[in-house]
Amino acid sequence: AAGVIQSPRHLIKEKRETATLKCYPIPRHDTVYWYQQGPGQDPQFLISFYEKMQSDKGSIPDRFSAQQFSDYHSELNMSSLELGDSALYFCASSHQTLSYEQYFGPGTRLTVT
C-alpha cells in the first residue's frame, strides 16, 4: 500500500538559510499535518491543511510557512534557519471523514549548522 512520502530525507543547512520540505500524502487522503520532533522529544504539531485550506495551527514559528497544493501535496517552507530548528519533521495524512488515524511519513531530518 502507498505510504506518505517525504523529501528530502536528510537536509543540512546553515544558519539563516532557507529550507523547503515536501510531503506527498497517501492517495485520496485530504488532510496533511506537519509535526516537529526535537531530540528526545515527542512530536509537536505545527500546522495542518484540509482540502488545501489551513485547518489548524500549532506552535509554528512565524519564520515557517506551509501550503497544500491542488494535487494535495504540501510544502513546509522554513526561512532564517536557527540552530534550534534542527529536528525531525514529520508529515502525516488522513482522510477526514473515513478514518481518524493519521499515517506518518518517514520524516525529514534537518540539521542546521
Place this chain on the structure above:
Amino acid sequence: DQQVKQNSPSLSVQEGRISILNCDYTNSMFDYFLWYKKYPAEGPTFLISISSIKDKNEDGRFTVFLNKSAKHLSLHIVPSQPGDSAVYFCAARGSGGSNYKLTFGKGTLLTVNP
C-alpha cells in the same frame, strides 16, 4: 503543560510475556486515542486506536483499554516479541471543528528480551 502523559520512560519485558504501556491525559475534550510505534530514524507507525465511547479495542496481539473516568488508557501486547522493541507513543485527538491535531505523550521505550 503536558496534556498526554506517559510516566514510564522505559519498560523491559521478557519475550512471551505481556507488555503493558500506560498513558494518562488531562483534557476531557479528547475524543479519540491512538498508539504509535516508532523505530529510530523512522516515522511513527499507527498501531491501534480507540474512540472515547468505547472501553476496549483489540487487534491481534494488541489491545487498548480506555478508562474515561480516570482519564487513563493502556496498551497491552501479548505475547511480546523481540520485534516489538521500539518507542511507543500515546496520542490523543481533540474533538470538534478542525481540531484534529494529535497531542503526543513523551513515549515509552519498550525492550523485549529474548
